[in-house]
Amino acid sequence: MSIAVEGIRKRFGDYVALDDVAFEVQTGQLAAILGPSGCGKTTLLRIIAGLETPDAGRVFLQGREATELPVARRRVGFVFQHYALFKHMTVFDNVAFGLAVRPRRDRPSRATIRAKVEELLALVQLEAEAGRRPTQLSGGQRQRVALARALAVEPEVLLLDEPFGALDTQVRQELRRWLRRLHDALHFTSLFVTHDQAEAFEVADSVLVMSRGRIEQRGTPEEVYDAPATAFVHGFVGTTLEVPAFRSGGQLAIGPLPRVADPGPDGEVRVVVRPEDLVLGGVGTGWPGRVVRVRMVGPLVHVDVALDGGTGDPLVAELPVERYRAGPVAAGDVVGVRFSRYRAYPANAHGGGGG
């Protein structure tokens, strides 16, 4: 195991940033910590790097305890959201920094450093920019320099704090695919922090969802999306529609739909559905409702349906264009709504947010 933490706690004054956090990342994996801002994810990353000390708990890197180890000796590469390039140095000197500051007996020769830096600049496709200053580079280029600089010291783990957060959408897309390819080519262990579920799903092998200083769920992107452990995770990793439901005698009643067996305590239940799991049929095939609006959004058709007896806003169903064309509906039509998939969570648990 490359990275492991157990029982991590951290408070800032009265604010609990991390509350008994434990997880591990396997060697060679690219893992993401996903959560809304203020959930403690950056604090956790900084604790692993040694930039912050936990109030309790232990950190292991490469199977060795590192809790007391100073940053400089942890062999971690840390990449900041705002790049943190050394402004007064050229790109070359930035990348060479970690090698140049080594004590004389461990320091590679000038020629070796030069060769290594040139190799890394080639890797991040910035050979031509070696003599430039950070202020002369675009955001995407700066982040690649930051990455090359972190890799120069051959870290055992790479930690990235919202690495694409400050970039334009298009550059962000490109850079995250590039990071994934780089990771596959070099096989280092990396952990990155993000508040963007699409980013976590696209890049990471495994995802850790955090909320309020605790880990809500960990798993592969599919597991987290298809089987969210809590209503919070369901809401955070994708669009979530909520419908009123209650359970009695081991039977779940969702609106007027036929009851289904669902063991659990009696009472109100939070039933949540993804927009792609709404099935619109003829009257009598499901929960009656009226189509309010239909619109094309790229490859999808969004259909707003107001359920009879439903509270709040209409539900928005998302159908692929072909499926919509097989049974088109128009505003004012009365339809029956079914859910091909849904998840039920206890009503008292916290949730909402994000999405």
Added chain:
Amino acid sequence: MSRVAHGSRRLLIGVALLYLAVFLLLPFAIVFGEAFAHGVATYVAALTDPAARSAIVLTLTVAAIAVPLNLVFGVAAAWAIARHDFRGKSALVTLIDLPFAVSPVISGLIYVLVFGANGWFGSWLAEHDVRVIFAVPGIVLATIFVTFPFVARELIPLMQLQGRDEEETALSLGASGWQVFRRVTLPNIRWGLLYGVLLCNARAMGEFGAVSVVSGHVRGLTNTMPLHVEILYNEYNPTAAFAVASLLALLALVTLAARAMLEAREPDLRHATRAVQVAQATSP
């Protein structure tokens, strides 16, 4: 823009310029005008007079001791305040401003009270034949006290603005504390530091009140340039007084020019300076 708004803008700019001319440029012009009123020969004579030369040497000596000490103190204090959280931090920030808040004359009197003949350490110092008050050590101490906020005050907002990211990165790349300071922190603050040192130096050379109290005005021994100017003026020798004063005025001009140049170079410094000004303007 309407004609009225345009007119009132002109009026405001005119008033500001007039104010500047009357209260800043006019005194400057008078200093140089009076200094050269009796020709260049008199001007040079006033500056090469033994008492004047001794005052110039003493002023340079005092600045040469006080400025490096406050440079080290200022960097250390700014580092501690901008980079670390510790108990008593806000008390330290307030203490750094103390010399700005206290009248320089009071600062001088405090040293007389502590080191003077009837002061706390007076008899001990007399027994060991060490003179602090009415001697050079007292002048140095008073100058250090009066000028110690300048470097720290310049650096704290600059370092807070720049944040810790670069330093933390350097640490994660294996740099030692000293390497981080020398290779990352210092290059980032160098222009702010230079400006703080210039300000500190200008004040160290120009300080009057605190130095006047502890100096004793021994001509040729404990007179700094500002004190020498006062003595000459009181002796009805305005030309010589203005000649020495012109050197101090020149120092002020050099400091201002350096500031303008540094701010043009370093946008961070400009923001930080503005932050200092806002902080000073809004502090009670």
